[in-house]
Amino acid sequence: MPKQTPSQTVGPFFAYGLTPESYGRAGVAGNNLLSDSTRGERIRVEGVVYDGNGAPVSDAMLEIWQANAAGRYDHPEDSRDDVAADLGFHGFGRTGTDAEGRFHFETVKPGPVPGRGNSLQAPHISLTLFSRGMPNHTFTRIYFPDEADANAADPVLALAPAERRETLVATRLDRSGQPVYRFDIHLQGEQETVFFDA
């Protein structure tokens, strides 16, 4: 049987290919997941990526993947008829960090999605992170602070050690009338973000 091809770092020079918006060209996906017809509560997700010295990582790439506001994924494997699809929302975004390590996405708050068995998962956004100096991508989830009950019952959040669990929950800020969720990523250190392997 063929064996998995190894991962290699995305390196420092991916931007003109993978996130070419900063070069004046459209990429396959940017940091705005919204269209005029997207349904649901519009939110901004923003943060900073920090290295082990607490310095901002200015050459990271982040990809998010999420369900729509009703909790359905735009993918053939999610064929639930009782959860509404949204033709105006694909659920995928990609962006690079800027010189200060900052990133942001314009999206909608996802609905809850099914877990294994009959469980329900709290609303969350899957996040994949690539950077120079990272031979393999890292993978985590963004949870929402205003979903305390759902978070308490979430089977994946429960797998993170209690003392590190808060690294997976964004902070809510309200700015100019728009809900803003702040989610910083610490690659190392006391606040090291919990990363997953599925």
Next chain:
Amino acid sequence: MSSDPQYSARDWSRMSPYREPGYKSTQLRGPTQPPIVIPQTLSETTGPALGYAAVTQEDADLTMNARRNGEPVGERIIVTGRVMDENGRGIANSLVEIWQANATGRYVHVNDRHDAPLDPNFLGAGKCVTDADGTYRFQTIRPGAYPWPNHHNAWRPPHIHFSLMGASILNRLVTQMYFPGDPLLAFDPIFNAIADEDARQAMVAGFELDLTEPNWALGYRFDIVLRGRNATPMEN
């Protein structure tokens, strides 16, 4: 969805460690805590089907897609292969993106300060979508080697960066393709951070005369294997 088989785990025996002493920039960027294993749910077994992303035929021809006043300089090459899973099944209709240095070893990226010329007719970025069999094909220019600040007299071997969207976020992969017979491979800490010899060689393309087009371009094959689904159904 709960009856769908699980994806196999990431094969860590074929991957680099997150922190590798010889590859300096891993030191402050590799997580120190082991990743926490979570069950595969609908959140992980789905992923972006980027069929809606407009990809044109010209996007796969890097010798054409950035011309201004002539042809890019360098040795034309064809790079083709299959994106497949561990069962050898092709992954169809999946986005493949590449980016690379030009023939002199210089990237278009604004932060690339290497003292080698840019080519006004070469961007070094392309994309295509795999066909029903998982096959992709690019035409490009053989990239040059370039220095990097990891250690004294450090040079990256010529390589092409590959980004594979796969079929779900579980088999997302970013990797690099290297060239056969390259003496720089022995000295590259990124390539050699992978301990397994067979895994390292899986990143080296094969030269094939059958893929070579007479009087036009040399042909290389680079097959890519992504995590596949086991035969065993997922337990609930």
